[in-house]
Amino acid sequence: MLCRVAEDVLWMSRYVERSLAVGRLIEVSQHLEFDEHDDPATRAARWAPLLAPRPNDGPLPSQLVDVAEERAAARTVRQWLAFHKDNPRSIVACIDRARTAARQVRERISSEMWESLNSLHLFLSNPALPDVAERNPHAFFQRVRNEAQLIQGLADATLAHDECWHFVRLGTFLERADNVAHTLALQAHLLRDDGRNEADMVRWISVLRSCGAAEGYARYYSHRVEPARVVEFLLLNPHFPQSVRFSLQQAWKSLRALSADDTPIPRHSASAATRALGLLSAQLEHATVDEIIESGLHGYLNDVQRDLARVTDHVTRIYLRDEPHEGRLVGVARAIRLMAEQQQQARRES
Amino acid sequence: MSAQPAIEPMPLVPSVPRSALESYDLGGFWDEVFEHPGVPRPHYVALSRRLATLSPEEVEARRRAADVSFRVGGITFAVNQGAEGVEKIMPFDLVPRVIVPEEWDRVSRGLEQRIRALNLFLDDVYHGQRILRAGVLPPELVLGARGYRRELRGVDVPLGVYTHVMGSDLVRDASGELCVLEDNLRTPSGVSYVLENRRVLERVWPQIFHDYDVRPVEGYPQDLLEVLQAIAPPTVEEPVVVVLTPGVYNSAYFEHCALAKAMGVELVQGSDLFVDDGAVFMRTTQGRRRVDVIYRRIDDDFLDPLAFRSDSMLGVPGLLACYRLGRVSLANSIGTGVADDKAVYALVPEIIRYYLSEEPILGNVPTYLPVRRDDLRYVLAHLDELVVKSVNESGGYGMMIGPHASRAEIAEFRARIVADPRNYVAQPTLALSRHPCWVDDHLEGRHVDLRPFVLFGREVRITPGGLTRVALRSGSLVVNSSQGGGGKDTWVLARPEA
Numbered sequence: 029m030l031c032r033v034a035e036d037v038l039w040m041s042r043y044v045e046r047s048l049a050v051g052r053l054i055e056v057s058q059h060l061e062f063d064e065h066d067d068p069a070t071r072a073a074r075w076a077p078l079l080a081p082r083p084n085d086g087p088l089p090s091q092l093v094d095v096a097e098e099r100a101a102a103r104t105v106r107q108w109l110a111f112h113k114d115n116p117r118s119i120v121a122c123i124d125r126a127r128t129a130a131r132q133v134r135e136r137i138s139s140e141m142w143e144s145l146n147s148l149h150l151f152l153s154n155p156a157l158p159d160v161a162e163r164n165p166h167a168f169f170q171r172v173r174n175e176a177q178l179i180q181g182l183a184d185a186t187l188a189h190d191e192c193w194h195f196v197r198l199g200t201f202l203e204r205a206d207n208v209a210h211t212l213a214l215q216a217h218l219l220r221d222d223g224r225n226e227a228d229m230v231r232w233i234s235v236l237r238s239c240g241a242a243e244g245y246a247r248y249y250s251h252r253v254e255p256a257r258v259v260e261f262l263l264l265n266p267h268f269p270q271s272v273r274f275s276l277q278q279a280w281k282s283l284r285a286l287s288a289d290d291t292p293i294p295r296h297s298a299s300a301a302t303r304a305l306g307l308l309s310a311q312l313e314h315a316t317v318d319e320i321i322e323s324g325l326h327g328y329l330n331d332v333q334r335d336l337a338r339v340t341d342h343v344t345r346i347y348l349r350d351e352p353h354e355g356r357l358v359g360v361a362r363a364i365r366l367m368a369e370q371q372q373q374a375r376r377e378s
Numbered sequence: 379m380s381a382q383p384a385i386e387p388m389p390l391v392p393s394v395p396r397s398a399l400e401s402y403d404l405g406g407f408w409d410e411v412f413e414h415p416g417v418p419r420p421h422y423v424a425l426s427r428r429l430a431t432l433s434p435e436e437v438e439a440r441r442r443a444a445d446v447s448f449r450v451g452g453i454t455f456a457v458n459q460g461a462e463g464v465e466k467i468m469p470f471d472l473v474p475r476v477i478v479p480e481e482w483d484r485v486s487r488g489l490e491q492r493i494r495a496l497n498l499f500l501d502d503v504y505h506g507q508r509i510l511r512a513g514v515l516p517p518e519l520v521l522g523a524r525g526y527r528r529e530l531r532g533v534d535v536p537l538g539v540y541t542h543v544m545g546s547d548l549v550r551d552a553s554g555e556l557c558v559l560e561d562n563l564r565t566p567s568g569v570s571y572v573l574e575n576r577r578v579l580e581r582v583w584p585q586i587f588h589d590y591d592v593r594p595v596e597g598y599p600q601d602l603l604e605v606l607q608a609i610a611p612p613t614v615e616e617p618v619v620v621v622l623t624p625g626v627y628n629s630a631y632f633e634h635c636a637l638a639k640a641m642g643v644e645l646v647q648g649s650d651l652f653v654d655d656g657a658v659f660m661r662t663t664q665g666r667r668r669v670d671v672i673y674r675r676i677d678d679d680f681l682d683p684l685a686f687r688s689d690s691m692l693g694v695p696g697l698l699a700c701y702r703l704g705r706v707s708l709a710n711s712i713g714t715g716v717a718d719d720k721a722v723y724a725l726v727p728e729i730i731r732y733y734l735s736e737e738p739i740l741g742n743v744p745t746y747l748p749v750r751r752d753d754l755r756y757v758l759a760h761l762d763e764l765v766v767k768s769v770n771e772s773g774g775y776g777m778m779i780g781p782h783a784s785r786a787e788i789a790e791f792r793a794r795i796v797a798d799p800r801n802y803v804a805q806p807t808l809a810l811s812r813h814p815c816w817v818d819d820h821l822e823g824r825h826v827d828l829r830p831f832v833l834f835g836r837e838v839r840i841t842p843g844g845l846t847r848v849a850l851r852s853g854s855l856v857v858n859s860s861q862g863g864g865g866k867d868t869w870v871l872a873r874p875e876a
Contacts, residue, residue: 030650031661131452131626135639139451146452191663286663347663369692370627371456373677 029191033136035348036129037192040137041183041199043126044145047119048176048240049207053078054109054119055169056238060230061102075105077214082117089114103162111158119172120152138186141179148175194282198343201279205272206336208262211238213329232258244268259325260317272332276309279339286347301342308335397430398437398820405823408554410475410813421478421871424589429473434819437472441816443582444470453574455629455859469864470575471815472583475826475846476590482842482870485548485556488740489830490838491730493544496563496717497834498733500540503716504530514732515725519749522800523722524770525564525715527678529685533702535711536609537835542709543602544832545569545844549743550811557741559808559827561726563718564710565675568845568859569598569831570633573640575845575867591872593842598831599640602673605835606641609707610670617670619643620660622651624676624692629859634675648676653696658706671707672697678712720769720803721747744806748799757795757804761788764804766795779855781807810855813866815848825849827857828868843868 057075079088110119127149134142151157152172161168180200187193215235232253236242245253245261248268265271269278283302312332320328404415411422418426445467448454454465477485502509503520510517520526545566547559572595580587603619610617623634625647638645650660651669659666674681680690685698700706716722724745727738746753746764757764761780768776778791795802812823830844846866847857857863 029663030644030646031663032647032650033644034663128626134452135621135635135645139639142452143450147450150449366625366691367627369680369690370624371629373624373628373675373680373692 029136029195031348033133034191034195035344036133037136037195038199038343038348040126040129040133040145041180041196042203043122043129044176044179045200045203046117046207047122047126048173049204049211049238050109050117050119050122051169051173051176052238052240053211054106055165056234058102058106058165059237060234075102078109079105080214082210106162107158110161123149123152123172123176136192138182140186141182144175144179144182148172148179151175191286194285197282198279198286201275201282202336202340204270205275205279206333208239208270208272208275209329209332209336211235212259212262213326213333216326216329228255229253236262239270241268241270244270256317256321259321263320264312264315264317266313273309273312276305276312280305280309283343301339301346304335304342305339308332308339398432398434398816399426399430399814400820402814402821403823405812407809407823407825408550408552408811409823410811410826421476425474425476425586428586428589429814429821437816437819440472440582444472444578447578447581448574451574453570453632455632456627468571468859469848469850470578471824471848471850471864471866472579473814473816473821474579474586474867474869475813475828477843477868477870479871479874481556484739485830486840488558488738489544489546489832489840491734491736491739492546492558492561492726493541493832493834493838495730495733496544496561496726497538497540499729500711500714500717501538502733504533504713509729509732512732514728515722519721519725519747519800520716523716523719525678525713525717525719527713527716529698529702530711530713534704536611536704536707539609539834540711540714541717542605542609542711542834544834545829546832548740548828548830548844549808551741551743552809554811555741556828557743558726559743560720560723561718562829563714564677566829566831567630567633567675568829568847569841570630570636571865572831572841572843572845572868573598573636575865579867590869592869593872595841595843598833598841599637601833601839601841602637603641603643605833605839606671606673606707606709608835609709611704611707614670618668619671619673620646620651620669622646622648622672622674622676622694624648624680628675630675637673648690648692648694651694651697653694653700656700656703656705658694658697658700669706671709673709678715681712720745720767721749721800724803743808746804748795748802748804753804754795754799757802758792761792761804763807765807766791766802766804769801769803779807782855808855810849810857813846813848815850815864815866817852822852824852825855825857826866842870 057078108115108118112118113121113124115121116125123145127145130137130142130145154160157168183193183196187196212235215231229252232255233242235258236245236253239262241262244265245258248261248265249257251257261268261271263272266273266277268274280302283305287302402412402415404412411418411426413419448467448470452465454467456465499509503526507517509515510520541563543566545562545568547562548556549559551557576595606619607617610619619641620643621634621638621641623631623645625631628634635645644650644660646660646669651672652659652661652666654666658669658672660669676692679687680692682693682695682697683690684695686693697706698712701708701712724742724747727742730736730738746757748754748757757766761778762783764780766778766780771777778787780788783791791802810825810827813826814821815824826846826848828844828846831841833839833841846868847859848864848866849855849857849862850864851862854862859865
């Protein structure tokens with residue numbers, strides 16, 4: 029498989045997974061507004077954390093900085109998170125990037141995947157959509173979620189479970205582990221309270237919902253929602269597909285499958301990625317929630333996210349940039365020249 | 379949804395439903411469907427009966443379904459608009475074009491003859507140059523062609539075949555005979571629309587296939603793959619084939635993907651390939667992998683920055699050297715542009731006679747070469763009647779249609795022809811045949827051409843039909859998709875009559 033293609037497949041799948049995470053976060057926060065009958069101050073407190081920058085994010089545009097300060101205008105935040113093209117993590121931006129990556133590799137993925145992703149992209153490019161989504165948020169977010177999950181399901185059902193599929197899985201699960209860790213980190217401060225009042229409980233349920241894990245939790249524990257158990261479930265559960273541990277295991281499996289192929293050239297460094305991921309995965313496998321909370325949940329989650337970023341770096345270096353050449357993130361000038369040459373070719377194609 | 383067919387001002391809306399064909403006007407042109415007003419040709423009887431009974435709502439619904447199908451499939455081409463890569467769908471007309479077996483037989487024999495003669499010509503001009511020494515063709519015309527690559531002199535190509543894929547444009551002359559308007563021997567595009575137009579029409583309007591026995595087109599990618607495997611360097615047992623694309627901003631990118639996918643081969647860009655020790659490799663997740671055959675959709679000029687344009691970022695440095703050594707095969711070969719040069723085109727009948735000792739089965743459009751003094755005088759005196767084309771451009775660029783041109787344009791082309799007569803050819807303005815197309819709620823005649831696709835490896839294989847391109851603007855003669863043209867499904871019938 030071409031390195032360039034593998035890289036695009038990986039990122040296509042990461043962006044699809046990311047759009048799911050972002051969508052759930054928005055939806056759940058919106059729900060909380062209704063559940064808690066927010067006054068303006070708490071309302072802003074609810075939305076502000078969602079604006080917390082992630083690594084590599086640029087600074088917030090001024091209208092949002094104001095929002096965070098003025099503690100108002102939840103709608104502006106929602107629109108930023110869901111639709112704004114300047115926000116690299118907005119749903120629209122994620123699907124746009126996923127589609128751009130898919131377009132580069134559409135001969136490699138299945139037509140079903142490409143067509144689903146393309147129709148989701150077409151659906152999201154309707155300029156009237158932000159208003160529609162405000163009027164009927166549930167229908168909107170449900171549709172986006174269903175279609176994104178359809179793409180993931182199609183990857184399992186229509187691709188041969190070979191190299192390309194493993195890159196899809198790797199992308200999905202690395203992204204998921206990262207997102208769940210991030211969502212938990214956003215709520216880690218709640219653990220400082222006694223966690224027994226009604227408002228906190230609603231919040232912890234909402235954390236589960238943001239990770240699509242409320243039903244799974246209920247079935248697994250069949251017990252009232254308790255902060256430590258929520259952390260345990262989302263971080264350490266070995267069977268639930270949204271947990272960090274489960275995601276890491278799946279990612280590790282795919283990575284091992286990728287490196288176990290007969291390679292004509294032995295690449296000792298291949299093990300660096302597998303080793304880093306295996307180590308992280310094993311760590312979660314043998315951790316207990318009490319120890320984690322005792323040692324500091326926030327710090328622990330930060331470490332997990334840092335290690336995940338390292339794994340991504342290893343994968344990129346070892347599998348996707350086989351030989352030193354200019355990366356896929358080309359400079360603006362180079363991109364413009366490439367475009368012009370490709371179009372010039374169009375004039376020559378008869 | 380953009381890219382709706384151009385819409386004419388609507389006539390008075392009749393209060394009673396009427397047949398979409400009721401006021402169909404032949405306009406004095408050779409019509410593909412009607413022999414005389416109201417009298418369809420025998421092979422169009424069943425189709426026109428169906429067309430007459432359709433309600434406008436039904437047509438609209440099917441047309442919309444077709445648009446959605448193209449849109450969702452991402453079957454789009456990028457339009458040249460600076461750095462903004464706008465994706466458009468090619469307008470698709472629902473009414474298929476029908477070709478009877480006898481006519482197709484003549485066309486395919488004519489195309490086979492043509493591709494064989496042109497390959498012998500290419501082999502000759504890059505080897506002994508007998509045709510030049512025999513004085514059949516003027517050497518300066520051939521060796522001075524922009525597409526002639528002296529780097530290829532003396533290079534033997536696999537099977538002696540240079541043009542593995544040919545897309546020739548056919549039009550009807552005034553008598554209704556199909557003849558060749560131009561040959562495309564470099565990187566002809568459009569075959570994916572042959573496949574997609576059929577797939578979409580079957581999807582949105584399956585009923586019309588009931589009346590006819592239509593020959594399938596979907597074998598094309600397999601045929602192409604066979605050709606590509608056949609031309610691999612002879613020492614290779616299981617050749618690795620790739621499709622080389624300029625990238626997503628190229629207007630034919632969809633086609634490159636579709637072909638790579640249907641053949642099950644990698645779609646690569648120049649940066650995915652590199653040359654080492656006289657061989658071509660691609661960068662894969664499992665290390666380097668040898669590449670044996672490249673179906674390249676990049677022009678010669680951009681193919682190898684070490685040999686041709688040094689500023690090309692699309693090509694592969696060192697590729698030409700590997701090719702000359704026979705370590706990698708290219709389809710089409712380098713240097714085929716000399717055989718579809720528009721001035722050389724005028725001499726193809728001579729080329730056929732010289733190499734095959736046969737009369738051309740398919741005629742040429744009369745062509746004036748201003749490089750000849752008599753022709754120049756005639757061309758300059760009749761610019762307002764002629765179509766003038768630059769010999770090196772395609773896709774409807776660099777041309778002037780005399781009867782539709784302004785005084786200023788004519789003056790400009792006059793100056794350009796005088797300055798560089800070798801660079802231009804002129805042809806009489808053709809009355810291209812017309813075919814009914816949906817315009818609002820009724821059918822109107824629009825000019826069409828036909829681009830069949832011819833494959834040549836161990837043998838010649840021609841996909842039945844080809845791409846029928848339609849000039850959707852009323853009265854327009856330009857069918858190129860970059861100039862607002864659309865497409866139709868094209869049926870070659872398996873049996874003489876429907």
